[in-house]
Amino acid sequence: MPRTQTLETIHRNPEAPSQAFPERAPVILVLEQSGSNRNFLRGALRNERCRIVSATTAARAREVLGRETVDLVILDLTLPGSNCLDFCRELKSDRCTRLIPVLILTSAEGAKNEIAGISSGADEFLVRPLSPAVVRARIHALLRHKAAIDSLEEAESILFALARAVEQRDKAIGGHCERLAAISLMVGTELGLPRPQLLALYRGGFLHDIGKIAIPDAILFKPGPLDDAEWAVMRTHTIKGEEICRHTRTLEAVLPIIRSHHERWDGSGYPDGLRGEQIPLLARILQVADVYDALTSTRPYKRAFSPKEAFAVLEAEARRGWRDRRLVAVLRKVMEAAGADAMTRSLENMRRALLT
Numbered sequence: 001m002p003r004t005q006t007l008e009t010i011h012r013n014p015e016a017p018s019q020a021f022p023e024r025a026p027v028i029l030v031l032e033q034s035g036s037n038r039n040f041l042r043g044a045l046r047n048e049r050c051r052i053v054s055a056t057t058a059a060r061a062r063e064v065l066g067r068e069t070v071d072l073v074i075l076d077l078t079l080p081g082s083n084c085l086d087f088c089r090e091l092k093s094d095r096c097t098r099l100i101p102v103l104i105l106t107s108a109e110g111a112k113n114e115i116a117g118i119s120s121g122a123d124e125f126l127v128r129p130l131s132p133a134v135v136r137a138r139i140h141a142l143l144r145h146k147a148a149i150d151s152l153e154e155a156e157s158i159l160f161a162l163a164r165a166v167e168q169r170d171k172a173i174g175g176h177c178e179r180l181a182a183i184s185l186m187v188g189t190e191l192g193l194p195r196p197q198l199l200a201l202y203r204g205g206f207l208h209d210i211g212k213i214a215i216p217d218a219i220l221f222k223p224g225p226l227d228d229a230e231w232a233v234m235r236t237h238t239i240k241g242e243e244i245c246r247h248t249r250t251l252e253a254v255l256p257i258i259r260s261h262h263e264r265w266d267g268s269g270y271p272d273g274l275r276g277e278q279i280p281l282l283a284r285i286l287q288v289a290d291v292y293d294a295l296t297s298t299r300p301y302k303r304a305f306s307p308k309e310a311f312a313v314l315e316a317e318a319r320r321g322w323r324d325r326r327l328v329a330v331l332r333k334v335m336e337a338a339g340a341d342a343m344t345r346s347l348e349n350m351r352r353a354l355l356t
């Protein structure tokens with residue numbers, strides 16, 4: 001068994017313009033046993049701004065992944081004593097590593113290996129003998145892709161942090177977003193919605209009221225009832241929320257929830273006065289979950305209603321023409337089947353299923 005070795009090398013492009021606040025150099029993890037192959041890669045990337053971390057076993061590579069933010073993994077398909085494709089599958093099924101691009105290198109030619117490599121989740125596949133220029137070009141492309149994903153993830157994380165800040169400003173609604181995400185997911189699952197729509201419901205639970213960040217405290221926290229002018233401002237949280245999230249592409253499916261969660265089945269809601277099935281389904285689901293959670297929670301102006309009392313109100317609102325009757329019935333079914341513990345467990349399970 002060859003000795004495990006980790007070699008770390010920093011390469012910087014001397015021609016790169018100097019930056020007052022240079023960004024972190026991308027980290028490339030190379031899982032490769034052959035010293036000459038490692039040397040080839042180091043030589044090919046000699047003038048690139050990147051840090052190469054080499055490991056000779058999958059176990060050592062896992063250690064590196066546990067302590068480093070890795071931007072690209074290069075694997076040798078012929079790695080002895082370890083199944084490279086299994087390691088690639090492992091990377092792509094782990095929430096923490098699934099977005100790291102994987103480049104597989106091999107000496108074994110043939111479409112069969114290439115198909116096996118790609119089907120294991122690898123993003124690129126190169127067959128030796130390798131040209132340094134081709135290797136560099138592929139690595140550049142993969143690192144560009146990773147940087148784009150990182151910036152999207154960062155934007156989304158910032159929005160989620162903002163949504164939590166909105167919730168925390170109002171102590172009276174603590175935990176509302178978590179519960180709303182859980183209840184909406186339970187309804188969406190009962191309806192058999194596909195994974196992208198469930199993911200949108202989960203995100204919508206947190207982000208639906210993000211536009212409240214733009215509502216003045218004097219209106220948001222006014223102890224008494226709002227006057228007409230104040231209501232007009234309050235209603236804009238739907239449009240402002242949509243504007244805040246519009247530029248994050250991963251949130252595209254959440255925008256209709258943010259904009260339309262205050263529409264009513266009979267057209268008397270806002271901001272667009274949509275009616276019936278004109279109102280996006282996900283917004284209707286989130287709305288009934290939102291009303292149910294508000295009714296069953298303690299607020300400064302009311303006690304927490306029991307589930308039975310809450311459904312009496314929701315069903316009365318459905319008869320009045322405000323809510324989607326079918327969704328109120330589905331909500332009743334799933335809430336009667338699930339206690340509070342089951343709801344928390346189901347959120348955890350669904351979060352794992354959606355985000356891994």
Ligand SMILES: [Fe+2]
Binds near residue numbers: 208209237261262
């Ligand atoms: Fe709202």
